[in-house]
Amino acid sequence: MLPSPRQIKFPNGASFTLDTLVNLFVDSLSDPIRPSHCALFYTSALTKLIDLPTMQVLTELRASRHDLLETCLIFLTTPRSQDEIRALQNTMETCSCPKDNPLSNGLHRYCPPLKQRRSLFPEIIDDISIMLVSCIINHKEPTNVPMLHNFRKRTLKEERRGKTPMWPITPDWAYMYQRLPSFTLLNCIIILAGTTLSIMIFTMPSFAPELIEMMNKNVDSLEKINSVADRDSTILNAVENTAYLMTSEMIARGEGRRSRAYWQDHKEVLLQALSRVVSVTSGTHFHGDLVQRACLIHDILYVPLDPAKYHPLIIEGSRALCKEHEKENHFWMAYRLIRQVTVSDRCHSPGCLETFTNAGRKFQFCSGCLRVPYCSKKCQVRAWKLDKAPHKIICPLVREFSDQTRLPYKFSDKQLPLAPDVAEKMCQEKGVDEEKARAIHLYFRMLDTLMVDP
Secondary structure, three states: OOOOOOEEEOOOOOEEEHHHHHHHHHHHOOOOOOOOOOHHHHHHHHHHHHHOOHHHHHHHHHHHOHHHHHHHHHHHHOOEOHHHHHHHHHHHOOOOOOOOOHHHHHHHHOOOHHHHHOOOHHHHHHHHHHHHHHHHHOOOOOOOOOOOOOOHHHHHHHHOOOOEOOOOOOOOOOOHHHOHHHHHHHHHHHHHHOHHHHHHHOOOOOHHHHHHHHHHHHHHHHHOOOOHHHOOOHHHHHHHHHHHHHHHHHHHOOOHHHHHHHHOOOHHHHHHHHHHHHHHOOOOOOHHHHHHHHHHHHHHOOOOOOOOOOOHHHHHHHHHHHHHHOOOOHHHHHHHHHHHHHOOOEOOOOOOOOEHHHHOOOOEEOOOOOOOEEOOHHHHHHHHOOOOOOHHHHHHHHHHHHHHHOOOOOOOOOOOOOOHHHHHHHHHHHOOOHHHHHHHHHHHHHHHHHHHOO
16 A cells, blocks of 8 residues: 555545545456546556656555556566457547446546646557656666566567567567657667667667668658647657667767668668658757767768758767867776776676676676676676686786876766866876877777677
């Protein structure tokens, strides 16, 4: 039970505890194949749950009402054929709810007008997804809710029977209604799972073309709307963010060669799609963010500066980044690569694909440099004696660099990397040897190659 029950109040004076609402909601979805209530009921109920002081209530629900979250997750992950999805949508958009429950009646009668007009099946998927994502990304309190566990085995079993999960729990995720929840959930999972998911995605030839196709389809839809004010670029923003996470973000996490190799045959088509994105969203709320990410992707994938192919804002931004790269030096590269390996979430023994997420734990760092993570003693010993790039030759240099610069052993997400000129000045003031910094730079570049092709 909730420690401090909250009241759900209606304009007619009736009120119910939050637990009562949760109980009715869970009971109505107890059979995920045949929900007992209509879209209006679920839209109104979810509005009540999400519109309460959101994070505080959801934090309480995560801790005390696992049944709500698990019921929602099972509903979204229940594999269904296309015919079953259409039948479910038709059923839920036709009200046949029981009329003898005061709370249910109140939810029907007092659903917010805007929500009431849009009480369609996809809206339910949106709201349930938003609630689940809010719970997944809120780590203010520890919880044992198995949000992302034990579903892959069941889903694969159902997929063999020809059914498709409605929620993206594997890399070959379905673009659910080509709507925002798919991308919101996927992006959250990429951030949470890190290289665990990216490595799997980089083995999927279809991922990049499908993502680019999704961008172009959204652009096609927006181009048909003459008024810029009426163009909703929310989904396009999320799609582009997926591309950014699978390029720049993964490269920042140490997957440079793997990411660039994967996008090599798609990067120019991707940038052409991004150029269309930048054009169609001009004057919209997300335009600045879209341009910035497009420039970063253009730069990090080494796409030619061709003004005939790509939007002038992307070319301009990428040129500016090129000028910044001219300031790069061995001091900064050594600093950046040591920082990168310190925050990495994977084992750094070439050939091993273990990650924190796979193993369910953080790894021990090398006891010498205290920077490079390994999943086991076996992997550490193997990396120590590796033929092409043995860790033993660089370990003391990394430790010396870290000690001299007093480099932190933990970095917060808000702590941005130092700029090249700042890192160079710091190293020079601390007396760091440039040749040693160069050796660190070259070593980790070689290790990056071996991590992809040991």
